Amino acid sequence: MNIKKLAKPFRFSALLMLALCLIFSQSAIFANNEVINYGKKVTTYANGSVVDISTGQNCGIATITYISEEGISKSVTTDKNGEFKIGKLETGFYSWYVECDGYYKGSYLSYPVISGGNIYAFEISKDNEVNRTWEQQVATEGAPGDSCSFSEVVENLNKLSNSSISLFSIYNTAAPTPYVPTSVTVKKTSGAVVTVSLEDYIAHVVCREMNPAQNIYNGMSDSQKLVALKAQAIVARGYATYHYYVSRRHSSSTGYYFCDTTHCQVYDPTYSPVLAIQAANETAKQIPAIVSGSPYNWNIDYIDAVFFASCPGSTINVEDSPAFGGTPISYLKGVSCPYDIRPTLTSGHRVGFCQDGAAGYAKNGTTYASDIVTHYYTGVSVVTGQYN
Ligand SMILES: [Zn+2]
Ligand SMILES: [Zn+2]
Numbered sequence: 001m002n003i004k005k006l007a008k009p010f011r012f013s014a015l016l017m018l019a020l021c022l023i024f025s026q027s028a029i030f031a032n033n034e035v036i037n038y039g040k041k042v043t044t045y046a047n048g049s050v051v052d053i054s055t056g057q058n059c060g061i062a063t064i065t066y067i068s069e070e071g072i073s074k075s076v077t078t079d080k081n082g083e084f085k086i087g088k089l090e091t092g093f094y095s096w097y098v099e100c101d102g103y104y105k106g107s108y109l110s111y112p113v114i115s116g117g118n119i120y121a122f123e124i125s126k127d128n129e130v131n132r133t134w135e136q137q138v139a140t141e142g143a144p145g146d147s148c149s150f151s152e153v154v155e156n157l158n159k160l161s162n163s164s165i166s167l168f169s170i171y172n173t174a175a176p177t178p179y180v181p182t183s184v185t186v187k188k189t190s191g192a193v194v195t196v197s198l199e200d201y202i203a204h205v206v207c208r209e210m211n212p213a214q215n216i217y218n219g220m221s222d223s224q225k226l227v228a229l230k231a232q233a234i235v236a237r238g239y240a241t242y243h244y245y246v247s248r249r250h251s252s253s254t255g256y257y258f259c260d261t262t263h264c265q266v267y268d269p270t271y272s273p274v275l276a277i278q279a280a281n282e283t284a285k286q287i288p289a290i291v292s293g294s295p296y297n298w299n300i301d302y303i304d305a306v307f308f309a310s311c312p313g314s315t316i317n318v319e320d321s322p323a324f325g326g327t328p329i330s331y332l333k334g335v336s337c338p339y340d341i342r343p344t345l346t347s348g349h350r351v352g353f354c355q356d357g358a359a360g361y362a363k364n365g366t367t368y369a370s371d372i373v374t375h376y377y378t379g380v381s382v383v384t385g386q387y388n
Helices: 013-019 128-141 150-161 198-209 222-245 274-282 355-363 369-376
Strands: 028-031 034-037 043-052 062-068 073-077 083-090 092-100 106-113 118-124 183-187 193-197 286-294 297-302 381-384
Touching (some): 062 083, 193 198, 198 222, 198 274, 222 274, 222 286, 222 355, 222 369, 286 369
Parallel strands (some): 043 118
Antiparallel strands (some): 028 034, 062 092, 092 106, 183 193
């Protein structure tokens, strides 16, 4: 999943706007590689900074005036760090004017405010040469009053970005939300194939994979058990999501995604301990994933969230476990498992999330399930997805 840099630099008055054929239809603009409908306005924020184009430094206290399509004008000033914050602003197009003592006034006309948050870097100049360069550039792009298509506008903006001047940038600060399946199909040992909601499936996987009624959890309070069960729920949901979108456990010709045995995950809808159901509900849509990139180019990768029962105090690298193919995987590294509640028992392949170790963390005071999950998967975050 990528979010591209949204827009390219431009500045200056009606001349530039017309020359660039800035005839955005007022209904749509490219953002996140898709068309956003501006008919439905939402409130977002616009923050940013004003800097000297030559030095990249704060220009002093700058005033930013922004005027809506309806002509409503408001102003904000930068703080001592050269930064400004506009907490609430409706999406749409605004004209921006930036003033700072000793600098030429910067104008950015019909620039979009997009949903999900905006950060602007306004660059202004003391140097008249910069202004002239831009006027010349504009002159080569077309005469005022020309009309052209939206794709030509984008093309022209791209051409301008190849100049040595970068006066304006905009990007989306929110990382994208990964999909999780709304429901999954499971083939039961009886032979029946059932469709169940993801959360119902996870709840009844947790019930069997980490049954809170087991004697080994004696001595743990319900709230401690719940933390461990929530970690298991996040892991089970991550495993299911990975094997739904990335790598199936059963081929598509079978007509189902998962079986109800340890081959996939043990699923038993007839057994519903309250704590396990609560753990699934309280972590709904949460999965472990690798978030990388930057606001210009986000990436989110699902992980194969493998888990096992118990280890002697540490997990091992995936390539060192005979149960796997010998290829290193960045997030499946050996880590310490200091609180394993049954350290004398080794049960499982020792790769990824250790169930007894997770219980040990909860018993020893860890209160956030996500902290346990991210301990066992290197370089991974717990993110909240959306159903599809
Ligand atoms: Zn299976
Ligand atoms: Zn362990």
